[in-house]
Amino acid sequence: MSILVVGSIALDSVATPFGKAEEALGGSAVHFSASASFFSKIHLVGVVGDDFPEKEIEFLKVRGVDCSGIKIEKGKTFRWKGEYGFDLNVAQTIETHLNVFSDFAPQIPGALREKEFLFLANIHPKLQLDVLQQVKRPKLVALDTMNFWIQGELEALKKVISKVDLMIINEGEARELTKEASLLKAARLIQSWGPAVVVIKRGEYGALLLHKNDIFSAPGLPLESVKDPTGAGDSFAGGFMGYLARKNSLDLETMKQAVIVGSAMASFNVEDFSCRRLKNLTMAEINQRINEFKKLSHFEWKHSDNF
Amino acid sequence: MSILVVGSIALDSVATPFGKAEEALGGSAVHFSASASFFSKIHLVGVVGDDFPEKEIEFLKVRGVDCSGIKIEKGKTFRWKGEYGFDLNVAQTIETHLNVFSDFAPQIPGALREKEFLFLANIHPKLQLDVLQQVKRPKLVALDTMNFWIQGELEALKKVISKVDLMIINEGEARELTKEASLLKAARLIQSWGPAVVVIKRGEYGALLLHKNDIFSAPGLPLESVKDPTGAGDSFAGGFMGYLARKNSLDLETMKQAVIVGSAMASFNVEDFSCRRLKNLTMAEINQRINEFKKLSHFEWKHSDNF
Numbered sequence: 194m195s196i197l198v199v200g201s202i203a204l205d206s207v208a209t210p211f212g213k214a215e216e217a218l219g220g221s222a223v224h225f226s227a228s229a230s231f232f233s234k235i236h237l238v239g240v241v242g243d244d245f246p247e248k249e250i251e252f253l254k255v256r257g258v259d260c261s262g263i264k265i266e267k268g269k270t271f272r273w274k275g276e277y278g279f280d281l282n283v284a285q286t287i288e289t290h291l292n293v294f295s296d297f298a299p300q301i302p303g304a305l306r307e308k309e310f311l312f313l314a315n316i317h318p319k320l321q322l323d324v325l326q327q328v329k330r331p332k333l334v335a336l337d338t339m340n341f342w343i344q345g346e347l348e349a350l351k352k353v354i355s356k357v358d359l360m361i362i363n364e365g366e367a368r369e370l371t372k373e374a375s376l377l378k379a380a381r382l383i384q385s386w387g388p389a390v391v392v393i394k395r396g397e398y399g400a401l402l403l404h405k406n407d408i409f410s411a412p413g414l415p416l417e418s419v420k421d422p423t424g425a426g427d428s429f430a431g432g433f434m435g436y437l438a439r440k441n442s443l444d445l446e447t448m449k450q451a452v453i454v455g456s457a458m459a460s461f462n463v464e465d466f467s468c469r470r471l472k473n474l475t476m477a478e479i480n481q482r483i484n485e486f487k488k489l490s491h492f493e494w495k496h497s498d499n500f
Numbered sequence: 501m502s503i504l505v506v507g508s509i510a511l512d513s514v515a516t517p518f519g520k521a522e523e524a525l526g527g528s529a530v531h532f533s534a535s536a537s538f539f540s541k542i543h544l545v546g547v548v549g550d551d552f553p554e555k556e557i558e559f560l561k562v563r564g565v566d567c568s569g570i571k572i573e574k575g576k577t578f579r580w581k582g583e584y585g586f587d588l589n590v591a592q593t594i595e596t597h598l599n600v601f602s603d604f605a606p607q608i609p610g611a612l613r614e615k616e617f618l619f620l621a622n623i624h625p626k627l628q629l630d631v632l633q634q635v636k637r638p639k640l641v642a643l644d645t646m647n648f649w650i651q652g653e654l655e656a657l658k659k660v661i662s663k664v665d666l667m668i669i670n671e672g673e674a675r676e677l678t679k680e681a682s683l684l685k686a687a688r689l690i691q692s693w694g695p696a697v698v699v700i701k702r703g704e705y706g707a708l709l710l711h712k713n714d715i716f717s718a719p720g721l722p723l724e725s726v727k728d729p730t731g732a733g734d735s736f737a738g739g740f741m742g743y744l745a746r747k748n749s750l751d752l753e754t755m756k757q758a759v760i761v762g763s764a765m766a767s768f769n770v771e772d773f774s775c776r777r778l779k780n781l782t783m784a785e786i787n788q789r790i791n792e793f794k795k796l797s798h799f800e801w802k803h804s805d806n807f
Contacts, residue, residue, distance in 0.1 A: 210681070232807075279681040374517070374586040376704075377722040397683075398705040401722060410796050412717035415684040415708065449799040480806040489717050490797045492756040499787040500539075 194332070194438040195234035198222050199299050199324050200314025200427075202239040202263065206274040207466060209281065211420045217467035218249045220271065221314035221337065224424030227468045228431025228458040229312075230256040231479065233438040236305045238262035238324075242270040242293045252472060262302055266293040281422045281463075282396045301327045310438045312430060313357070315339045318349040325356055333443060335359040335434055336388070337426070343370050355387040358443075361430050364395045376401065377408075390448065392433065394426050402452045404445045411452045412490050414460045414482070421466040425459040428471075432458030457482040501639070501745040502541035505529050506606050506631050507621025507734075509546040509570065511556075513581040514773060516588065518727045524774035525556045527578065528621035528644065531731030534775045535738025535765040536619075537563040538786065540745040543612045545569035545631075549577040549600045559779060569609055573600040588729045588770075589703045608634045617745045619737060620664070622646045625656040632663055640750060642666040642741055643695070644733070650677050662694040668737050671702045683708065684715075697750075699740065699759065701733050709759045711752045718759045719797050721767045721789070728773040732766040735778075739765030764789040 200222030206215050226235045236259040243265055250260055271294035274287040299320055311331040313321040315338055325334065336357040342350050343366060350370075354360060360383055364376060373379040380391045380403045393401040399413040433455030440447050457479055464470045507529030513522050533542045543566040550572055557567055578601035581594040606627055618638040620628040622645055632641065643664040649657050650673060657677075661667060667690055671683060680686040687698045687710045700708040706720040740762030747754050764786055771777045 281681075374588075375722075375724055375726070377724050380722075395705070398702070399717075399719075408722060408796055409799065410706075410719035410722070411799075412706075412719065412797075415682075415687075415715060415717070417682055417684050419682070446800055450801060450805070453799055453801070476807040483801060483806075487799070487801050489715055490719075490799075492716065492718075492760055492794070492797075493753055494757060494760070494790060494794050498757070499790075500783040 194309040194441045195236060196229055196310040196312060196434055196438050197236045197238065197301070197305050197308040197328070197331070198225050198229070198312040198314060199238045199301070199321075200225065200312075200316055201271055201294055202241050202245075203271040203273050203294075204245075205423060205467065206272070207276070207421055207423050209277040209421050210279055211418070212466065214421065214466035216272070218252065219273065219424060219467060221427045223253070224427035224462065224468065225312060225314055225431040225434075226253055226258045227256060227471045228428040228462065229435030229438075230258050231458070231474070231476070232432070232435030232454070233310075235259065235435075236262055236308060238299050238301060238305065240264045240266055240293050240297045242266060242268045245270045252468065262305055264300075266296075268293045275423065277422065281419055284423070299324050309333070309441075310434060311335070312434050313337065313353070314427065314430075318342050318346050318353045321353045322349065322356070325353070333358050333437065335361060335430070337361050337430060338366070340366050340369055351386060354383065357388050359390040359392065360388045361392045361394065361426075361433070363426065364393055367393055392452065394429060396422070396425070400429065400452055400456060402448055404448050407445050409449045409452060411456045412486065414456065414486060414489065416460065416463070419463045422463050424468070425463050428462035429455040429459040431455070453483055453486050454479075456486060501616040501748045502543060503536055503617040503619060503741055503745050504543045504545065504608070504612050504615040504635070504638070505532050505536070505619040505621055506545045506608075506628075507532065507619075507623055508578055508601055509548050509552075510578040510580050510601075511552075512730060512774065513579070514583070514728055514730050516584040516728050517586055518725070519773065521728070521773035523579070525559065526580065526731060526774060528734045530560070531734035531769065531775065532619060532621055532738040532741075533560055533565045534563060534778045535735040535769065536742030536745075537565050538765070538781070538783070539739070539742030539761070540617075542566065542742075543569055543615060545606050545608060545612065547571045547573055547600050547604045549573060549575045552577045559775065569612055571607075573603075575600045582730065584729065588726055591730070606631050616640070616748075617741060618642070619741050620644065620660070621734065621737075625649050625653050625660045628660045629656065629663070632660070640665050640744065642668060642737070644668050644737060645673070647673050647676055658693060661690065664695050666697040666699065667695045668699045668701065668733075668740070670733065671700055674700055697755065701736060703729070703732070707736065707759055707763060709755055711755050714752050716756045716759060718763045719793065721763065721793060721796065723767060723770070726770045729770050731775070732770050735769035736762040736766040738762070760790055760793050761786075763793060
């Protein structure tokens with residue numbers, strides 16, 4: 194199965210206590226596609242300016258990503274400049290220049306309107322709704338968002354939430370969106386608005402999956418060295434959706450595995466700036482890391498162990 | 501095997517958004533003992549004032565805890581008054597009256613000096629060292645501490661750390677103690693100071709176990725309703741040590757299980773104020789919760805699932 198992703202393509206300048214990167218490939222749709230491309234065929238819809246360095250697209254093409262949906266507009270590419278302190282969970286935005294992204298009105302090419310999986314990366318919820326209207330209803334639609342839309346476009350956001358199957362959201366944003374202190378209550382409330390599945394990203398603490406009435410908790414892999422957390426959430430979403438599309442299954446066991454695959458991909462993403470770590474990543478390394486997650490979280494408890 | 505615990509006995513007044521308790525049974529040694537008593541024989545050494553309500557001790561006696569090591573001194577019992585907001589991870593101390601606890605100099609009764617397991621709950625590190633000198637070296641010594649001693653008694657604290665087998669510490673305190681941003685590096689550094697095993701408590705996110713070179717991550721159980729997190733860390737330590745003593749084993753698999761038992765006990769503790777939830781807790785409920793933890797964290801990944 195293949196995945197259509199609609200979202201941002203950016204040039205990110207990022208500084209962390211462990212180094213920095215200037216005008217490096219970034220954006221939600223890029224991190225998603227790079228990660229998901231290890232598991233499924235990806236079709237990317239987005240926009241760049243005529244200043245966008247062609248070699249950056251080359252990386253995605255080498256990864257097999259279909260870039261025919263990337264529009265090149267007159268003007269500059271979306272740029273984000275940010276900084277992290279020792280607490281890598283919190284980004285400080287220094288500059289945001291939307292540039293050509295400010296007028297982004299996604300047009301899904303005819304050939305891409307019947308894909309089985311759709312990821313609506315973090316863009317204006319009205320644009321997310323617009324994308325949904327252009328495509329034949331996919332087998333699975335997943336949605337991401339951010340605090341900016343929760344604060345400013347709640348009505349449109351709730352409308353798109355009601356139309357998707359799966360919502361991927363940060364812990365803090367889930368609480369902000371639902372005004373619930375309990376994460377469990379927050380997730381249950383989001384489920385009641387539409388999506389049967391909610392995935393809550395918790396940064397270094399891992400992720401929670403709520404699949405109808407079942408809950409699964411994936412650990413964060415304790416890492417010696419995290420260089421740049423930018424794009425971790427989208428890398429997670431990419432591994433998660435990529436695995437679901439590859440397996441073409443939405444049952445609980447597959448979703449649990451998908452959360453682990455997503456967690457593995459996010460753990461690679463943060464090991465270097467931009468998408469660099471994914472450039473030389475091998476399937477053998479991915480296998481090894483998934484098995485590390487298993488070792489990290491599994492314990493023996495048989496019926497006879499009960500007190 | 502039985503466990504000697506030395507620590508505080510307090511009367512806590514706590515308010516959270518979900519209710520409050522006045523002068524309720526608390527203190528590190530109390531929460532530890534109440535929790536550990538479900539699995540092993542516990543001997544508690546601590547001090548109370550002559551105002552201490554006898555019925556509070558009754559609860560520990562009913563749970564089989566040996567209270568012969570509790571000294572009653574002229575004066576008032578240690579009192580703590582605190583408050584939590586919606587972020588239940590952060591306690592605001594309103595008042596601390598050490599009272600008789602300020603002169604606490606633990607004297608281990610002769611009959612309690614040869615116990616196989618020792619838990620040095622959070623008290624002045626010099627007192628913890630003093631306890632170690634009074635007892636025959638136990639099979640396992642575990643240590644807890646707090647930021648107050650990290651900031652003010654680092655030398656004594658490092659000395660006691662060098663003499664124990666296992667350190668149980670909060671995530672933030674581990675970072676503060678080691679000045680390492682990476683939790684993994686922090687834990688490795690603590691291990692290099694002495695304890696082969698380090699357990700890092702992460703509040704609602706669960707716990708990490710570092711057992712020599714192996715790592716295990718226990719999830720936090722997502723709860724609909726958390727009433728009072730006071731004592732969660734000591735309840736965790738109690739379940740953890742209680743299980744180790746019951747099994748009389750320190751191997752990796754037993755330690756993993758012990759982390760889960762500790763997590764289960766902490767999850768019960770936070771469901772009500774003080775130790776109230778433990779008063780009517782049954783072994784059947786504990787079994788059920790451990791199995792919830794297993795369901796929450798286990799996923800299938802066979803060799804044939806590798807890419």
